[in-house]
Amino acid sequence: MGRSPCCEKAHTNKGAWTKEEDDRLVAYIRAHGEGCWRSLPKAAGLLRCGKSCRLRWINYLRPDLKRGNFTDDEDELIIKLHSLLGNKWSLIAGRLPGRTDNEIKNYWNTHIRRKLLSRGVDPVTHRPINEQPPANITISFEKGDEDHKISALEKPFKLQEPQFKIPDLNLELCISPPFQEEPLIKPVKSEAGVCFSCSLGLPKSPECKCSNFLGLSSGFLDFRSVEMK
DNA sequence: AAGCGGTCCAACCGCTCGCTG
DNA sequence: GCAGCGAGCGGTTGGACCGCT
Numbered sequence: 001m002g003r004s005p006c007c008e009k010a011h012t013n014k015g016a017w018t019k020e021e022d023d024r025l026v027a028y029i030r031a032h033g034e035g036c037w038r039s040l041p042k043a044a045g046l047l048r049c050g051k052s053c054r055l056r057w058i059n060y061l062r063p064d065l066k067r068g069n070f071t072d073d074e075d076e077l078i079i080k081l082h083s084l085l086g087n088k089w090s091l092i093a094g095r096l097p098g099r100t101d102n103e104i105k106n107y108w109n110t111h112i113r114r115k116l117l118s119r120g121v122d123p124v125t126h127r128p129i130n131e132q133p134p135a136n137i138t139i140s141f142e143k144g145d146e147d148h149k150i151s152a153l154e155k156p157f158k159l160q161e162p163q164f165k166i167p168d169l170n171l172e173l174c175i176s177p178p179f180q181e182e183p184l185i186k187p188v189k190s191e192a193g194v195c196f197s198c199s200l201g202l203p204k205s206p207e208c209k210c211s212n213f214l215g216l217s218s219g220f221l222d223f224r225s226v227e228m229k
Numbered sequence: 230a231a232g233c234g235g236t237c238c239a240a241c242c243g244c245t246c247g248c249t250g
Numbered sequence: 251g252c253a254g255c256g257a258g259c260g261g262t263t264g265g266a267c268c269g270c271t
Binding site for chain 1: 240
């Protein structure tokens with residue numbers, strides 16, 4: 001049995017949003033808050049799919065969005081984050097206050113890719129274009145658990161033999177409070193984690209007390225400090 | 230001015246994940 | 251354990267816009 005559609009497609013508008021639709025959506029969310037996107041269109045009097053409403057709100061109507069050009073700092077931060085996280089646009093967006101995953105994804109594909117290529121850097125692997133790819137590195141979270149292996153380089157290279165396996169690497173995750181707006185490169189050291197500068201391999205700042213890149217020596221990678229709020 | 234090709238970005242689509250019964 | 255559902259994510263697309271000829 002197939003999944004039921006997320007909305008009655010026959011009775012929904014598609015394409016560009018009108019000013020009136022925007023106003024209705026904003027007014028409804030201001031009055032009732034976000035949540036239950038499936039029922040929102042009907043409640044708000046919109047002939048739109050819930051997904052479409054959610055996307056419109058998140059990518060365009062949210063009051064905390066920062067519109068306009070990306071700064072050089074943001075560019076470099078995106079490149080660093082992409083080299084660490086790959087195409088995890090929502091995670092990258094979580095580190096750029098006021099920016100959306102869609103915006104960053106578009107910006108990456110239109111500007112940064114080209115920028116890296118012009119520097120002679122492969123935008124997928126973040127390595128010099130004429131450099132031979134290294135043997136792939138596989139990280140295993142649990143002994144013998146094939147499903148939990150991940151490629152350290154996301155997908156740039158196919159699995160090759162011999163596989164280099166880091167023994168019993170325990171990437172224990174810890175929960176930190178929701179992200180608060182702060183200077184981009186200021187160290188935000190969590191209780192047992194690592195400051196963001198170090199997690200990106202950026203130069204240490206005076207306040208930094210981290211001992212190792214990615215917090216591997218401490219056994220902690222504060223994933224939530226990278227994950228979106 | 231018209232035609233064309235390239236660029237950009239808003240929006241859609243399909244899939245996965247997590248939750249619930 | 252399984253199925254259904256809603257939410258969220260990443261890839262892709264369509265069309266508006268712009269510069270060049």
